[in-house]
Amino acid sequence: EDQVTQSPEALRLQEGESSSLNCSYTVSGLRGLFWYRQDPGKGPEFLFTLYSAGEEKEKERLKATLTKKESFLHITAPKPEDSATYLCAVREAGGFKTIFGAGTRLFVKA
Amino acid sequence: DARVTQTPRHKVTEMGQEVTMRCQPILGHNTVFWYRQTMMQGLELLAYFRNRAPLDDSGMPKDRFSAEMPDATLATLKIQPSEPRDSAVYFCASGDGTSNYNEQFFGPGTRLTVL
Numbered sequence: 001e002d003q004v005t006q007s008p009e010a011l012r013l014q015e016g017e018s019s020s021l022n023c024s025y026t027v028s029g030l031r032g033l034f035w036y037r038q039d040p041g042k043g044p045e046f047l048f049t050l051y052s053a054g055e056e057k058e059k060e061r062l063k064a065t066l067t068k069k070e071s072f073l074h075i076t077a078p079k080p081e082d083s084a085t086y087l088c089a090v091r092e093a094g095g096f097k098t099i100f101g102a103g104t105r106l107f108v109k110a
Numbered sequence: 111d112a113r114v115t116q117t118p119r120h121k122v123t124e125m126g127q128e129v130t131m132r133c134q135p136i137l138g139h140n141t142v143f144w145y146r147q148t149m150m151q152g153l154e155l156l157a158y159f160r161n162r163a164p165l166d167d168s169g170m171p172k173d174r175f176s177a178e179m180p181d182a183t184l185a186t187l188k189i190q191p192s193e194p195r196d197s198a199v200y201f202c203a204s205g206d207g208t209s210n211y212n213e214q215f216f217g218p219g220t221r222l223t224v225l
Contacts, residue, residue: 034213043114043201043216044153087153096141096205096212097166100153 002027004101006088012107016077021086021104024070029093033071035064036087038103044087078108112136114217116202122223128190131220133202134183142185143203143214144170144177153201159185192224 003026013019025033032051036044048057050066057064061082063074073086085103092099115134123129135142143158157167162179170177174193179185189196199221203214 032212036216043203043218046213046215049213089153091212095165096143096158096160097155098143098214099155100145102152 002090002092002099004088004090004099006086006101006104008104009102010105010107012109013075013078015079015108015110018074018076018078020075021073021106022070023073023088023101025088025090026069027090027092027099030090031093032091033066034089034091034098035062035071035073036089038085038087047086075106078106080108080110082106083108114202114204114215116200116217116220118220119218120221120223122225123192124225125193126191127224128188129192129196129222129224131187131200131202131222133185133187133204133217135185135202135204136215137183139204139206139215140182141205141212141214142179143205144185144187145201145203145216146198147201147219148198156187156200189222192222194224197222197224 005024007022035047038044048064053068061076065072085105087103089098089100117132141160144156145153147153156169157177176188199219201219203216205212205214
């Protein structure tokens, strides 16, 4: 059965303290791994798509990487405005079905 | 600024009443997804469509939930009769199904409370 597990559940950082969020997955044929950001009371906002092991994508202070079993979202020198829930999702081969992890709640303190 | 719109944004209703939620996907997108989000279960896929045809609705309770796309600009999710356990935030997302990887873009959600 396809699964997506994110860790940690919650992460508290000081402003400027870099860290990484983990997303491990089990899927029969990966067609894409997605990272989303969700702010309270809003819908998830698309950040990145990763397609194959070894791929990396960057956007401002965020960098996403992918291996055959997991993905990391690295946050470099975070700011309070980076506080949000970060969701990982995978799309299985052969269709459009997308499975989401439970998310990591990130708190960045000034 | 293309975005997915959902109405209503909030809905409070009593158990047993019918609830209809509407979604307007981004113009040109041909895949539409319905999700439900709760604290306990996270984001659960309920159903999805491509070119207005339902591809998978295995995530929905069949006896009370139904999803349709009357036309390319409107998707609906209906609950009849509603129950307190249906209380959640319901999200619609759309994607460009012509892309191999089909990133999904989410609407703001409908917060449903069933009393």
